[in-house]
Each structure stands twice: as structure tokens, then as C-alpha cells.
Amino acid sequence: MPEGDVVYRTARRLGRALDGRVLTRSDFRVPRHATADLTGLTVLETVSRGKHLLTRLDGGLTVHTHLRMDGLWRVLPAGGRTPPGDLVRLVLANAEWQAVGLRLGMVDLVATGREERLVGHLGPDPLGPDWDPAEAVRRLRASPEATIGEALLDQRNLAGIGTIYRAETLFLARVWPWRQVGAVRDLRGVVELAQRLLYANRERPSRVTTGDPRPGRDTWVYGRAGRPCPRCGSRISRGEMGAQPRERLIVWCRRCQPEETAG
């Protein structure tokens, strides 16, 4: 699933193609908005909020999209062919570019003043202008019995973390993924670490959490289950946690992130 860094870069890419330009075509291929037509409206900006994208238009309208598991936005020259088939959910085109949303998990059209109904539940966004680590900690602490692994993925606590940043953050912080939030000694440190990892990758085309972009060395534990831990050499474990079917994967080192050590 695309995490906050990918969504952030997607917003920037959409911004470069659409901002300040008049839409010459819109094509909503979702039943709810099939008749919507945004032709003639100017795109003001696209911003990311966690894993959500908000494309704001003049006239007080916002197009809300979410990539969910494997959605993506492709930006193509306006004169080219729109990708065929049933994967397309939305096309926003101007005289130069067409932005094509494929396999989007959510497509909504709302009044800009009512965006909060869609994203108001989200916790602070580590890549947002209003990032507030103290507020993220406060929200996490509100459920002290939740496991830290599940709590980091709950977008109401902080918005943008998925399975990759969860695994990397907890490894670096040496915290057992099933530790209860209330038992994590340096919760603020965990939150700030997650933010630093996301922030460092916000402009990168590929994700690197180790400082070493070489394949197989670009993450500490994620994607490396069964291989030696880069810190202690013991075999990296892989398991499942949480109820969200596609977000259960957890990868960790039993020796570096032991049950008994208060993280």
C-alpha cells in the first residue's frame, strides 16, 4: 500500500501538471459522480493529508482521492491516449496534461469547506505543514492498551504510516511490535523517528531508510525476513498483526526488539 511519502510525491506531481490550469476535460468513472463535469474550472492545488489527496478547484470544489492498496495517478501528455480499460477511475485534463487516476480506492467530489468530513478524523501528518508530534503522542496515549504496531497504522493517531515505515521505525527504536503503547518508554522518540524516515523519503523516487540505496540494503528489516539482521546477525522474523487484511505484515528482529525490554 502506498504510504505517506508516495502520496506526498503524487500530490506534487499532480500539482506540477494541474495547478493554475483550466480543466478542459474531466471524466469520473465512478457511479456516484458519473455525470460530474469540471470543465472550465481552474485547479488551485493538490495537497496530501496522510494517504489522502485533495485537489482543490476554484468555485469551492475539492476532488478527494485515495490510492488504497494499489491505486496510482499517471500524468501523460494531453494529446496522448488515455490508458484503456476498467482500471481508470478519474481523468482530469488541461490543454497540456491529462492526469489519469488508476485503481483509486476512493473518488469523491465535495465542497472544499466540507473536506473535514472526509479527512477531519486523521491525526497529524508527518509530512504536513501542521505536523505536531505532541498531538500524535497524545492521540496514541489515549489507547494505552493498543499494541504500538497497530497504533502506528491507525490513521487517527498519525496519518501516513503503513507497514514499511512501521517495521523500520520499530526496528530502529528497538521496540517489540506487540508492546502496549502505554509501556513504550519513549513514545515521542518513536513518533519523531517515523516522521524523520518519512520526511527523508518525501522527494526520493525510491525508499531508503538505511542511507544505502543499493537493492537489499535500502531497508533494515522490511523485505528482509529470513535474512540476517544488519545489527545483530540473527534471522529477521515475519508475522502478522492487526485486523486490516492487507496491512497485517510485520517484520522484526527478535533479538533487537525483544519482548522483555521496555522500549
Ligand SMILES: [Zn+2]
Ligand atoms: Zn537484530
